[in-house]
Amino acid sequence: MPIRSIETTVTFKRPFTLPDLERPQPAGTYRLVTDEEEISGLSFLAFRRIATMLRLPSLAASGGSEQLISIDAGDLADALKADGENR
Numbered sequence: 001m002p003i004r005s006i007e008t009t010v011t012f013k014r015p016f017t018l019p020d021l022e023r024p025q026p027a028g029t030y031r032l033v034t035d036e037e038e039i040s041g042l043s044f045l046a047f048r049r050i051a052t053m054l055r056l057p058s059l060a061a062s063g064g065s066e067q068l069i070s071i072d073a074g075d076l077a078d079a080l081k082a083d084g085e086n087r
Helices: 073-085
Strands: 003-012 028-038 047-057 066-071
Touching: 003 047, 003 073, 047 073, 066 073
Parallel strands: none
Antiparallel strands: 003 028, 028 047, 047 066
């Protein structure tokens, strides 16, 4: 099955945490990578999400290295909602 990756950004106005992260992360804009696989057997083109990953600055950030952390898309949505409600 063909797989595609889509890269977008998410912005947090305040520090945030997710269950999949070891520690709170600072506010800012983060790159988000979503992998999707094609659903075969349909009469139209459709994809389903198979992975959601967040790019975090590495703790040993010398030269702009990053970590790619697998996260739950629902947890991310909840964190973004909470960030918007705490204005």
